[in-house]
Amino acid sequence: MDEQPSRAQVPRRHGPPGAYGPWRRREGRWERRGGLPWVSTVVVGVFVLVGSGFAGHDQQGRVALDALGRALLVLGAAALLLRHRHPVPVVFGVAAVTLAYLALGYPYGPVFVTVAVACFAAVKRGHRHAAWWALGGLWAGHLLLAHWLYRYLPPDGDGPAPWGQELPAAAFVVAILAAAELARVRREQWAKERAERAAAERRRADEERLRIARELHDVLAHSLSVINVQAGVGLALLDSDPGQARTALTTIKAASKEALGEVRQVLDTLRAPGAAPRAPAPGLDRLPELVEQAAAAGLTVTAETEGRRRRLPPGTELAAFRIVQEALTNVVRHSGSRTARVVLAYGPDALDLRIDDEGPATGGDAGGSGNGLAGMRERAAALGGTIEAGTRPDGGFRVRASLPVRPEESP
Known part of the structure; x- marks a missing residue:
């Protein structure tokens, strides 16, 4: 959750309820008016960078995380800054960056967290089909990389991935979509209840x-x-x-x-x-x-x-x-x-x-x-x-x- 300012920090100004100076409460979180979700994005970015570094130690067959790999991780996390304003381009962009990261042979791990966050943001704002297509494209691209294009991509001498690992990958995709849909339904229920209480x-x-x-x-x-x-x-x-x-x-x-x-x-x-x-x-x-x-x-x-x-x-x-x-x-x-x-x-x-x-x-x-x-x-x-x-x-x-x-x- 983003940082929540105190009332002393954000004096009340004229405006609708929930508006405090340069801050506003939106979708259950505090953010600056016209600003971006910096705090949550930085937290996700740091987690992905640090977690991917540790994950690389246990995946000897993958390419060691270098400057280009870290740049891709930072790019995917940085795109999340626009997830509330432009959720559809962000979810497709993050999926594309993640696919490029995997195509270059970098280790699996927390890189998928950025995809999950972008998917949640898209579904939350009503762009369900965009989230489905982005996740479906990422999964299909992973199939191509792991079973047909692996001979043309790093690391050298890599063989095809076992088909057994595709079941957990598919389960991960389904879990993300299910969780996003559940969050959307709960949000709609809360909005309906708030509207009924207000009425x-x-x-x-x-x-x-x-x-x-x-x-x-x-x-x-x-x-x-x-x-x-x-x-x-x-x-x-x-x-x-x-x-x-x-x-x-x-x-x-x-x-x-x-x-x-x-x-x-x-x-x-x-x-x-x-x-x-x-x-x-x-x-x-x-x-x-x-x-x-x-x-x-x-x-x-x-x-x-x-x-x-x-x-x-x-x-x-x-x-x-x-x-x-x-x-x-x-x-x-x-x-x-x-x-x-x-x-x-x-x-x-x-x-x-x-x-x-x-x-x-x-x-x-x-x-x-x-x-x-x-x-x-x-x-x-x-x-x-x-x-x-x-x-x-x-x-x-x-x-x-x-x-x-x-x-x-x-x-």
Whole structure:
């Protein structure tokens, strides 16, 4: 492995993750930007030179390693400097240099290490066929040298090589290809896993952003609608009925205080990811608060319960509360009716919600974003439920939601 710089040596600069000054992390190793793999290449070159020298002592029938032989070894190792930029020319070049080294009768040994490294680099970058052809050409050339061309090549008086040695040579070629292919497959698997983890992280981040956006929309749309209505009432009655105007201002203060508290609770999750919320999520036990806020906005709400009321999972409670809240907000903003009816029907495996108003639609807007119905559908779909919203035959408007509850979830 190439030398890995410390963070003190490579201060962080602007750029993509993994970029540190003149260094970058690529393919699991550190290298200089625009640089070459000097360290690993020098290590391979020294190993091949030293190892070939020792191997020559035990091969009396081969030509002693001289300046030309060492030059060929250095040339083959030096070509590895370009193995990341030009893997195909390098693997063929190293195979050719190795074949020339063997043709001149120099001893067998670590010279094949350079071939293996070049082959790994080619396969690693997707040039499998080039690596196969280079190794196949090297093996075929060795057959020609050892069994037919030996009489024309050094050393003098050399005879044909025994055919039995070709089996280990073929096994060596197959082992190199198998190891390179295994490394390629593992690398592709790691890359796929990294991509899947990155996609999952992005998906979780998107889901969290969507959740926060829904929470902020529901909180602000409801509270600001109440504030908008009460501000209009206060302005209209400021001179004629100061007492009623004061009541409107009191409602505005209470609604804004509650909205600030809920917004702060949502934003706390951004400041401290993973921390437990300081306050429990809203649930249907706060339905009376919605009724009071609607009454402050001039809307009379009748709440009814069908079936045996029971505590539901927090996610279902929150979704039901927000759906009712958004539906009542829409009545305040868009309906000419001053009455609404909320029905909670507890079934054995589902909670059904129904919010009705008499209409008609006014076409007005109290500063909403228009994402209320979409947010309600997203909340219901996240729990596997359904929601329907539309006009009634008599001209009113109805929101109907069904949120499934598994028996084991309901205490």
